[in-house]
Amino acid sequence: MSGDSTCIELTNLSFRWSPTCDPLLSIDNLSVNCGEAVFIQGDSGSGKSTLLNILTGVLSPNSGNITILGHSLNSKSQSKRDQFRADHFGIIFQQFNLIPYLSILENVTLPLSFSSYKYRRTTMLENNTKDQALYLLDALGLDKKLANQNITQLSTGQQQRAAAARALIGSPEIIIADEPTSALDENAKHNFLELLFNQVKKFNSTLVFVSHDQSLSPMFDRTLSIHDFNPN
Numbered sequence: 001m002s003g004d005s006t007c008i009e010l011t012n013l014s015f016r017w018s019p020t021c022d023p024l025l026s027i028d029n030l031s032v033n034c035g036e037a038v039f040i041q042g043d044s045g046s047g048k049s050t051l052l053n054i055l056t057g058v059l060s061p062n063s064g065n066i067t068i069l070g071h072s073l074n075s076k077s078q079s080k081r082d083q084f085r086a087d088h089f090g091i092i093f094q095q096f097n098l099i100p101y102l103s104i105l106e107n108v109t110l111p112l113s114f115s116s117y118k119y120r121r122t123t124m125l126e127n128n129t130k131d132q133a134l135y136l137l138d139a140l141g142l143d144k145k146l147a148n149q150n151i152t153q154l155s156t157g158q159q160q161r162a163a164a165a166r167a168l169i170g171s172p173e174i175i176i177a178d179e180p181t182s183a184l185d186e187n188a189k190h191n192f193l194e195l196l197f198n199q200v201k202k203f204n205s206t207l208v209f210v211s212h213d214q215s216l217s218p219m220f221d222r223t224l225s226i227h228d229f230n231p232n
Contacts, residue, residue, distance in 0.1 A: 007206045008032040013064030027229045037207040039217045042226030048210040057081030087117040090167030094179040098151045105147040108133040108165045118170025136165035177209040
């Protein structure tokens with residue numbers, strides 16, 4: 001699944017919550033190739049989500065450089081980082097962050113409202129955005145007949161699949177997954193990951209997946225520990 005070119009590069013990076021705090025993260029160098037699937041393991045509170053927020057430009061490091069797809073996030077304003085994230089990242093949140101008053105289909109297509117770049121990529125693959133959303137729901141094991149139902153009518157596993165479809169729409173170059181399988185049993189975890197990997201590979205996306213569950217790591221190209229970057 002891994003590629004040759006560098007997709008993510010962090011160098012000499014340090015992050016602390018305040019000048020009086022010890023660094024939470026200290027990274028001399030971290031590189032992720034395009035198309036690579038990387039598993040980052042760490043306990044709760046160890047800095048995994050903070051690292052993801054730095055990768056996506058939500059947080060800025062105190063020092064160091066962040067280069068994503070050849071672009072320096074450090075040189076971008078907050079609004080430019082927000083748009084870059086909308087254009088190039090798909091994010092699966094631990095709590096899914098689905099919009100309760102929208103249908104499944106509306107939730108999946110929502111990222112296209114914030115990114116003309118993703119919208120164009122979607123319409124290149126399918127005749128319209130609805131077709132791409134329905135394809136993703138089906139590919140991730142969610143019955144397309146449910147597409148117009150309210151998201152609150154879904155089970156946890158179904159909501160997870162809808163959240164993954166939302167992250168994948170528009171064929172983002174990078175998929176970020178923050179503990180998305182924490183609410184699932186063992187069989188459901190592995191089934192979901194197989195479906196996710198199939199779609200990530202189809203779009204040649206880079207996958208950065210963080211979890212405390214070490215049993216998932218053999219499915220990935222490479223495993224890292226957050227403790228390698230946490231000096232405490």
